[in-house]
Amino acid sequence: MSREPLDPGASDAAAARRCRIGWGLALLVALIVPWLLPDQGYSLRVACLVLLFATLAQAWNIAAGLSGLISLGHAGFFGAGAYVSTLLLIHYGISPWFGMIAALVFGGLLAALLSLPTLRLRGHYFALATLAFGEVMRVIGNSWSDVTGGPVGLSVPFAQPSFGGLQFASLRSYYFLFLIALIITCLVFERIRGGALGLRLRALKNHPDAAASLGVDTTRAKFTVAVISGAITAVVGVLYAQFMFFFDPDTVFSLAGISVRAALIAIIGGMGAVAGPLIGAVLIIPIEELSNMLFSATAAGLSQLVFGALLIAVVIWQPRGLLALFRRLGGRK
């Protein structure tokens, strides 16, 4: 441990200043990066995916990191969002901007509905129930062909690139769109964490029985974050659909591809901290994309194997994420 400073107040102020500088630098880098990478290039595409999955992991982190609701079913919200906005666009020509609002509402409703039977469950049981929820959504996506198109998937209809249609010619536009989504999600996370709700959540996460006996409405606090988390995740699904132009049930409702990946990114970076999902995404997504590019032809499954092995390694050696590791290294000097 580092030496205790004589005046803790001064150290707090210094830490806060360092923290602000850190965030400022991160934002600066995020703003400069797209101009250094070639537009339409693969590397910029990867950068977009980093932002998208950081947002997804942050949405997961809102529920899991703040209240300990470890969900294995966030793909259910993600896929629902992708379907809602794309179906509205295909059948009614409704702009994905409104699709996003629809997804926000629908994702929130789904989360509220799922919360009714599951919120009182703890730890493993909650994880099991949400796992089943994600799978239910996948089965529905695959078998309700009249609406979803079934296993074939859906294509987002091409239009003239325009802001209103949420389709862009330049990858940079997507990049900044995703960056804004990420910043908003981070602000929501910080707002909840720093507020009264965050205090209640911390109490119930650490000592659920004590919190309940002190009059904290634990179910209501968990309900709130579960709904917010589900709603944002559905919006990320919309962004994904607009970015990919094509998706099928097994991709957007995927356990490993979406639900576990969201969790993995947050866990590797550091659960419960706002920077966790950012660090996780910056690290994981490029590694995955690189190994996909290098090995997908010769050895399908290798990148997934690496992904699983990484998850095991982090859980065993650094269960509190890389952020905690950095802090420890930084603290030692």
Add this chain to the structure above:
Amino acid sequence: MELIQALVNGLLIGGVYAVISIGLTLVFGVMSIINFAQAEFLMLGMFIAFFCWQYLGLDPMIGALVAFVVVFALGMLVERGLIERVIGAPDVAQIFLTVGLLIVLENAALLAFGSDYRSVRVPYQTQAVQFAGLIIGVPYLLAFVVSLVAGVLLWAFMRFTWLGQAMRATAQDSAAALSLGMDVRRIRQIAFGLGVAMTALGGAVILPYFTASPTVGAQFVVLMFTAVVLGGLGNVLGAVIGGLAVGVIQTLSTLVLPIQLQNLVLFIVFILVLALRPEGLLRQK
């Protein structure tokens, strides 16, 4: 008649589910860990039995024994190397260790065996026996009988051997077991090996009527969790009843619903049971 036929089919499939689920519930009972990777050991069991058939000409029912032994050893190694490190750790570490194991095993199988679907050819594959107007497929009957024998043997092991009793003692109160001089660490290791081996055996015996592939585990995950949760996590007898119930629910729901939706019914049962009686249907107050 159609109803009774479906019921019988359901029980025959359910018997295998019971053995698969016993493994999962045993691991939970002794270690207090939900093994999300359990279904991948079923997949390994299928592949071991398949290769025994392909290269040694062994019937899958014999291959099931090989699968049991090999996966037992593998399970002991996995427990010592990985699972043991998260005993007593926060939920999130336990959950994602086994989720990581799931991903590793599935993709290692994909790398090693390729994504092809593989099935065996055995002489009794299309045979059936008729009994009181019911038609019973021989592969289903065989799988059921082998599962039944395995289940009874496990029951006897848990009931009558010192090791089995020590396992039950550890499940009830591991601190007390430790203080009475039992090597709890060793017992956990054996319990995990035994648990995944039972599931692997269940995977091997269905090979005559089920194709093996690296992703086959996904089809069993929710199914075995439903069975286990129905009976109460950690309850071996409960897992047997849960397994049979899941088999029956599956076949009965195909009578009224299209085949793609048969798992949907299971999922809904699963979520409902978790919500209403998370301690299982059997537990008395």
